Amino acid sequence: MPRNLTIALAICTAILIMAVDRLAAMPAEAKLPPLQAHPLPATLAQWQDTTKSGDYFSEVKPTEMGYLVWSQLPVKVYVQKQEESAATNSERSPKWIEAVLQAVQEWSVYLPLEVVNSPDRADIKIWRSRPPLRATLNPSTGRFELPRVRSAETLYEFYLRKFPNSATVLSQRFNIQISPNQAPDYILPSARHELGHALGIWGHSPLETDSLYFAQVRHPAPISSRDINTLKRIYEQPTRIGWSLPES
Ligand SMILES: [Zn+2]
Numbered sequence: 001m002p003r004n005l006t007i008a009l010a011i012c013t014a015i016l017i018m019a020v021d022r023l024a025a026m027p028a029e030a031k032l033p034p035l036q037a038h039p040l041p042a043t044l045a046q047w048q049d050t051t052k053s054g055d056y057f058s059e060v061k062p063t064e065m066g067y068l069v070w071s072q073l074p075v076k077v078y079v080q081k082q083e084e085s086a087a088t089n090s091e092r093s094p095k096w097i098e099a100v101l102q103a104v105q106e107w108s109v110y111l112p113l114e115v116v117n118s119p120d121r122a123d124i125k126i127w128r129s130r131p132p133l134r135a136t137l138n139p140s141t142g143r144f145e146l147p148r149v150r151s152a153e154t155l156y157e158f159y160l161r162k163f164p165n166s167a168t169v170l171s172q173r174f175n176i177q178i179s180p181n182q183a184p185d186y187i188l189p190s191a192r193h194e195l196g197h198a199l200g201i202w203g204h205s206p207l208e209t210d211s212l213y214f215a216q217v218r219h220p221a222p223i224s225s226r227d228i229n230t231l232k233r234i235y236e237q238p239t240r241i242g243w244s245l246p247e248s
Contacts, residue, residue, distance in 0.1 A: 066239030
């Protein structure tokens with residue numbers, strides 16, 4: 001029997017936190033890239049949903065920089081191998097690593113992903129740790145409240161990336177935390193769900209047959225046609241991310 005369902009239901013909440021301070025460091029006269037769509041990645045262009053299952057694109061909201069689209073492929077993913085202090089095999093949690101790598105594998109059918117060994121070069125970093133509790137203000141009571149325990153969380157930030165050809169590109173990177181303190185059967189769906197956010201699905205599905213369903217359920221869904229239909233629509237949208245700053 002999996003753990004207490006209340007905890008199981010308290011899966012990730014993708015929190016909208018952005019490191020806007022990095023952008024504030026730009027010269028005042030610097031202009032953001034205009035909104036433009038990138039070419040659709042070949043993997044998504046080839047995707048055809050013969051079942052016509054629809055999507056939940058309307059649940060995905062663009063950020064102030066536009067949709068969270070990756071244009072430099074493959075996306076580099078770092079998966080934490082062990083905790084800093086872990087000395088023994090049991091602490092290395094092979095089940096956690098296997099589950100997370102499997103989630104990477106599953107998504108790489110739809111978008112090219114490459115697992116890298118160092119967090120320094122990674123676009124998406126996946127950490128084996130429990131997300132911190134964050135107090136949130138309850139507008140109806142005016143009090144700060146601690147949310148229920150979360151098993152996973154994804155955060156993104158924007159930064160300016162300098163390329164050798166001297167172009168400066170508005171870029172994104174993600175940090176995902178996935179708790180090792182959950183039933184092994186939930187680690188894979190957790191990782192699958194959070195990776196879906198980091199690949200651009202910044203929203204939740206209202207249907208529990210999608211991997212981006214807003215809550216964790218007893219029988220988590222694999223990546224669904226609706227997930228991919230949604231991803232494809234996102235990658236057709238204009239964004240400022242991945243484009244060079246205009247010359248001033
Ligand atoms: Zn989520």
